[in-house]
Every structure is written in C-alpha cells, then in structure tokens.
Amino acid sequence: MPQPPPTDAAQVVLRSPDELRRWSERCRAAGLVVGLVPTMGALHDGHRSLVRRARAECDRVVVSIFVNPTQFAPGEDLGRYPRPLERDLAMLAAERADAAFVPPVEAMYPEGTLTTVRLTGPLVDSLEGAARPGHLDGVATVVTKLLVATRPDRAYFGEKDAQQLAVVRRIAADLDTGVRIVACPLVRDADGLALSSRNAYLTPDERAQALAIPSGLAAAARAWAVGERDAGRLAARVRERLERSPGLVPDYVAVVDADTFHEVADAARGCRIVVAGRMPSVRLIDTICLGVDAVPAVPGDSEAPNEAAERSNQAPGAAEWSRPCSVS
Numbered sequence: 398m399p400q401p402p403p404t405d406a407a408q409v410v411l412r413s414p415d416e417l418r419r420w421s422e423r424c425r426a427a428g429l430v431v432g433l434v435p436t437m438g439a440l441h442d443g444h445r446s447l448v449r450r451a452r453a454e455c456d457r458v459v460v461s462i463f464v465n466p467t468q469f470a471p472g473e474d475l476g477r478y479p480r481p482l483e484r485d486l487a488m489l490a491a492e493r494a495d496a497a498f499v500p501p502v503e504a505m506y507p508e509g510t511l512t513t514v515r516l517t518g519p520l521v522d523s524l525e526g527a528a529r530p531g532h533l534d535g536v537a538t539v540v541t542k543l544l545v546a547t548r549p550d551r552a553y554f555g556e557k558d559a560q561q562l563a564v565v566r567r568i569a570a571d572l573d574t575g576v577r578i579v580a581c582p583l584v585r586d587a588d589g590l591a592l593s594s595r596n597a598y599l600t601p602d603e604r605a606q607a608l609a610i611p612s613g614l615a616a617a618a619r620a621w622a623v624g625e626r627d628a629g630r631l632a633a634r635v636r637e638r639l640e641r642s643p644g645l646v647p648d649y650v651a652v653v654d655a656d657t658f659h660e661v662a663d664a665a666r667g668c669r670i671v672v673a674g675r676m677p678s679v680r681l682i683d684t685i686c687l688g689v690d691a692v693p694a695v696p697g698d699s700e701a702p703n704e705a706a707e708r709s710n711q712a713p714g715a716a717e718w719s720r721p722c723s724v725s
C-alpha cells in the first residue's frame with residue numbers, strides 16, 4: 398500500500414505532469430481529498446484566498462504555477478509576465494500548500510503535441526473570447542491537462558476571471574470529470590482595484606485612472622441596490638465613470654448571465670457586470686455579481702448627487718450582501 402505524502406512534510410515541488418499524476422495518485426489511493434489551485438504565479442492575496450479555501454476543504458493541496466503560453470495572444474505580455482518563483486514558493490509554504498507544480502513549458506507541451514481543447518458557441522465567442530483570440534482555448538487546454546493529470550476532487554478558481562470560470566465549469570461537466578469546481582470571490586486591493594499579477598505594470602498615474610473601473614462598478618451596484626434593473630442603464634453608469642479616465646480605453650462593459658455569459662436585458666440578482674479596459678501598459682478586467690458581492694469601496698469616490706438621493710434610506714442591510722462561495 399503506497400504511503401501518502403504527509404501534510405507536514407517540506408513542500409513537494411513537482412516538475413512534470415507525470416510527477417504530478419504520481420503524487421496525486423498516492424494521495425487518492427490513501428483516501429485523501431485532493432484540491433488543485435491553478436495559477437500563473439506572481440501570487441497575491443487573490444491567489445492566497447483560493448489556497449486558503451482549498452487548505453480548509455481538502456486533505457492535500459497542490460498549486461500549479463505555470464505561465465501558459467497558449468493562452469497569450471500574439472503581441473501580449475508572455476515574455477514580460479512576472480515570474481518571482483522563490484517568493485511564490487515561500488508564500489505557498491506559509492499557506493501550508495502540500496505541493497507546488499512548476500513545470501517548464503516543454504513538460505506541458507512537448508514537441509509533437511497535437512491536442513488542444515476548444516469550446517464553441519457564445520460563451521467563448523463573446524467578450525474575453527472576442528477581445529483575446531485563442532485565449533479561452535488556451536485556458537481550456539491547460540486546465541483540462543491539469544485536471545487529467547491531477548484528477549483532483551476539487552479545483553479552485555477565482556470569480557475575478559468570471560468568463561474563464563464559466564468555461565472551466567463547462568469543461569468539468571462536459572468531459573464528465575466529476576471534479577467539483579469551487580468559485581472563490583474576487584479580492585480587491587485597499588484602493589478598490591481588483592488584485593491582479595499584472596497590476597505591477599501600472600504607473601502611479603495609470604493606477605489612479607484604473608480606479609474608474611471599481612468606481613463604475615460601485616456606481617452600478619448602488620443603482621441596482623435601489624431598484625435599477627435595466628442592463629443598459631446599469632452599463633451606462635459604469636461607462637460614465639470610465640469616461641472620466643482619458644488613459645483608459647474600454648474594451649467592453651456588459652451585463653451577463655453568470656453561467657452562459659449571454660447578455661441580459663433585466664439584471665436579476667446573481668447576474669454579473671463584466672468590464673475590460675486597456676491602459677497604455679496593461680489590460681484590466683473586473684466584475685461584480687449583482688446583489689451578492691459587496692459594493693467596491695474606492696477611497697475618495699464620490700457619488701453623483703442623483704445617486705446619493707436615490708440611495709437615501711434604501712441602502713441594503715449587511716445580510717443582503719452576505720457572500721457564500723459557490724460550488725458546482
């Protein structure tokens with residue numbers, strides 16, 4: 398009977414899909430629940446929240462750190478994407494992750510690789526799929542490879558990448574993986590900006606301008622809280638704020654069903670507003686789940702006078718914003 402890797406052992410570093418598969422097989426053979434957290438590294442508190450959730454729910458946790466070339470469109474930042482591996486491994490050790498999977502590109506895509514995973518239909522043709530050709534196929538391929546090698550019980554993804562999450566849910570279901578996909582809430586920085594490894598590219602001025610995104614989402618969320626359900630008007634609230642930042646070029650603002658990513662006309666509770674915009678040095682995405690996520694708090698953010706009037710006596714109670722993580 399193979400012995401499972403003990404959880405208080407020094408962190409295991411796995412460097413090939415074969416090593417990952419053997420590590421995971423040993424865990425599962427011992428009846429342990431395995432959790433997988435896929436990342437591209439340059440870890441921050443958003444990633445940390447996924448690792449903590451996995452640590453709380455699983456017997457063994459493996460975190461992959463792999464800057465996946467197939468999900469970068471030509472001309473994107475593959476070459477300069479931050480790769481602070483030592484720091485990342487230290488963070489994972491501090492969070493008591495049992496294993497880190499850090500394969501070189503050749504281990505994931507050896508010469509002769511022919512297989513890719515491709516979804517079709519509106520979920521992948523719109524928004525991120527339209528703005529970044531090939532991106533979601535690259536994500537689908539690498540996530541499928543990780544799920545096949547690890548065969549985890551549970552895999553953890555952030556709602557920050559809401560369309561990616563919807564794609565991963567479809568893959569897990571359509572390919573009969575049996576893996577439970579656990580969605581973890583978006584984590585923001587103190588100034589309201591959604592945490593992202595790419596925020597490191599922002600200059601101080603760009604960062605100040607980028608706050609128009611959480612500020613716009615907050616304006617829309619406040620309008621929703623006082624009864625606005627018209628998707629067009631909610632999106633307009635966001636756009637108004639974006640227009641105040643001349644360095645920020647919006648890619649899209651949309652109100653969508655969280656599973657299908659079909660645009661909706663009426664924004665019911667649980668629908669998402671998704672936003673993408675380009676700064677000179679970086680492209681940013683953000684999202685809010687209406688009636689579920691807390692309204693982003695952007696210091697110094699002032700409500701327009703009509704918003705403040707609408708809000709009087711109608712602010713939601715704290716319970717209305719309570720935030721369970723969702724699992725499928």
Ligand code: AMP
Pocket residue numbers: 435436437438442443444446447553554555556557558581582583584585591592593594
């Ligand atoms: P990445 O390293 O950017 O590929 O992200 C790895 C995982 O962390 C994905 O499931 C992301 O959605 C998630 N993630 C990234 N940023 C955040 C954030 N600010 N809050 C929550 N999850 C996040």
